[in-house]
Amino acid sequence: MNEHRxxxxxxxxxxRAHKGGGMGxxxxxxxxxxxxxxxxxxxxxxxxxxxxxxxxxxxEFRDDDTALDLWRKAGAEVDGLLVKFPPxxxxxxxxxxxxxxxxHARNPANSIQIGGKNVVFSPAYGSPFVMDLDKGxxxxxxxxxxxxxxxAQSSPNFHHSGGTICEPTDVPVNKRHLDMVMSHIELSDxxxxxxxxxxxxxxxxxxxxxxxxxSDFVEQNCVILGNVNVNSPLVxxxxxxxxxxxxxxxxxxxxxxxxxxxxxxxxVTSAGxxxxxxxxxMAGCALTxxxxxxxxxxxxxxxxxxxxxxxSPTFGTPEPAIGSMVIGQLARRxxxxxxxxxxxxxxxxxDAQAMMEGTMSMLSAIHCGANFILHSAGFLDxxxxxxxxxxxxxADLCGxxxxxxxxxxxDDDALAVDAFAEVGPGNHFFGCSHTMAHYETAFWxxxxxxxxPFEKWEAAGSVDAATRANKAWKRKLxxxxxxxxxxxxxxxxxxxxxxxxxxxxxxxx
Numbered sequence: 001m002n003e004h005r006x007x008x009x010x011x012x013x014x015x016r017a018h019k020g021g022g023m024g025x026x027x028x029x030x031x032x033x034x035x036x037x038x039x040x041x042x043x044x045x046x047x048x049x050x051x052x053x054x055x056x057x058x059x060e061f062r063d064d065d066t067a068l069d070l071w072r073k074a075g076a077e078v079d080g081l082l083v084k085f086p087p088x089x090x091x092x093x094x095x096x097x098x099x100x101x102x103x104h105a106r107n108p109a110n111s112i113q114i115g116g117k118n119v120v121f122s123p124a125y126g127s128p129f130v131m132d133l134d135k136g137x138x139x140x141x142x143x144x145x146x147x148x149x150x151x152a153q154s155s156p157n158f159h160h161s162g163g164t165i166c167e168p169t170d171v172p173v174n175k176r177h178l179d180m181v182m183s184h185i186e187l188s189d190x191x192x193x194x195x196x197x198x199x200x201x202x203x204x205x206x207x208x209x210x211x212x213x214x215s216d217f218v219e220q221n222c223v224i225l226g227n228v229n230v231n232s233p234l235v236x237x238x239x240x241x242x243x244x245x246x247x248x249x250x251x252x253x254x255x256x257x258x259x260x261x262x263x264x265x266x267x268v269t270s271a272g273x274x275x276x277x278x279x280x281x282m283a284g285c286a287l288t289x290x291x292x293x294x295x296x297x298x299x300x301x302x303x304x305x306x307x308x309x310x311x312s313p314t315f316g317t318p319e320p321a322i323g324s325m326v327i328g329q330l331a332r333r334x335x336x337x338x339x340x341x342x343x344x345x346x347x348x349x350x351d352a353q354a355m356m357e358g359t360m361s362m363l364s365a366i367h368c369g370a371n372f373i374l375h376s377a378g379f380l381d382x383x384x385x386x387x388x389x390x391x392x393x394x395a396d397l398c399g400x401x402x403x404x405x406x407x408x409x410x411d412d413d414a415l416a417v418d419a420f421a422e423v424g425p426g427n428h429f430f431g432c433s434h435t436m437a438h439y440e441t442a443f444w445x446x447x448x449x450x451x452x453p454f455e456k457w458e459a460a461g462s463v464d465a466a467t468r469a470n471k472a473w474k475r476k477l478x479x480x481x482x483x484x485x486x487x488x489x490x491x492x493x494x495x496x497x498x499x500x501x502x503x504x505x506x507x508x509x
Contacts, residue, residue: 027118029119030407049272051087060235064236094289102222105190105191122375125227127383131381153188160193161187181204196240205224248297255374258301260276263308298371315344316345332369341375345382346381348385350390358397392448
């Protein structure tokens with residue numbers, strides 16, 4: 001792509017952002033409704049199955065005596081580690097959870113609304129490896145982690161800085177959360193996520209936010225998210241429940257997510273996996289409300305399938321995608337914000353398989369009504385690898401989805417009746433006044449697609465999409481500029497990190 005063409009695209013994108021349409025918004029307010037695929041009778045059957053699982057089989061809560069005490073006081077049946085819940089109990093507890101909340105960014109213009117008709121795109125989360133076309137697949141480093149934050153910050157297609165975009169394996173396990181949170185704060189002025197791998201790491205993440213925003217502000221407002229996972233099937237371990245309670249008691253939002261691999265951690269049938277996930281997620285969400293009624297919480301879900309002949313996980317397949325549509329309906333019946341699906345693939349390269357599987361699963365997130373879409377970009381290799389090129393290709397898709405979620409505007413100008421009178425039968429619209437008035441902003445314009453004639457593309461070197469993406473991420477990193485950060489806050493955060501690191505020896509597992 002030549003510089004003139006690229007600068008023209010950037011000018012059009014800047015114009016859209018200036019006018020408040022297309023990209024460049026702190027979050028999306030959808031103008032298309034979520035898609036309800038399941039009728040009332042079937043929804044009630046799934047809810048009844050979840051109630052039976054909760055009441056008859058129960059869920060184990062391990063290594064967290066406080067959680068067991070909270071359940072006991074709330075009226076659940078506690079027998080050792082096993083907790084059983086009377087039908088309707090969890091739904092009653094969940095009535096104190098807000099249907100929508102604000103996560104504040106250090107730049108107030110980038111604060112987001114989670115819930116309702118709002119949609120937030122966030123990068124992928126949790127990969128131990130990274131890859132690119134130049135160096136191949138390798139363990140992630142803190143430099144890679146910081147690079148992906150820079151790429152997300154540089155794109156108008158995202159609204160959130162994310163969390164553990166990749167594991168910085170060159171930093172000790174017990175200290176890397178400090179460097180990760182600091183990287184989000186320094187390199188982005190969008191909302192971000194904190195650590196959940198130990199209660200004290202969750203508390204460190206929140207304490208750093210107290211330095212950034214002020215303790216009083218944090219007490220009254222959500223400024224950080226913690227993504228916690230159920231140990232499916234039907235086990236909540238203490239590491240996760242202590243972290244979710246740490247976020248809740250500080251009035252910060254826990255994202256409650258079961259990861260159900262059909263045939264391994266749950267049934268192979270979609271309805272059974274959905275019922276299981278509903279039971280597990282309701283329990284986690286309700287625990288946040290027992291810790292602090294009114295604390296923000298996000299109802300999360302991650303359905304997946306497997307290759308039955310080999311036992312290998314598969315991602316971006318149709319069954320979890322359509323299952324996500326049902327999850328959306330169930331979350332709306334609970335009146336809770338939703339995190340569901342994302343851009344999933346098992347492909348090992350940023351290729352046709354990756355984009356096919358990723359688009360299928362990403363569209364399920366869009367149509368199921370997800371409010372917070374984690375894993376919006378970069379996910380490759382079944383989430384084992386974070387890909388630089390896939391990140392850029394997915395960022396482009398996220399840009400297209402802004403326009404998709406805007407729907408179709410209908411007013412006198414959009415209907416263009418006067419333009420028909422000006423052009424008349426048999427003539428083209430290219431030079432008419434209506435076209436010229438909308439020329440810069442009429443259509444979404446991809447940063448990476450090649451729309452030239454074949455001969456021109458071939459003469460320019462027959463460059464494929466992954467190669468264009470490779471050039472794009474390098475250019476974005478070269479052009480990146482960090483948002484300003486108050487030096488007093490920076491010094492306070494660095495002092496906090498130094499003191500915390502001094503108090504512990506390096507641990508690598």
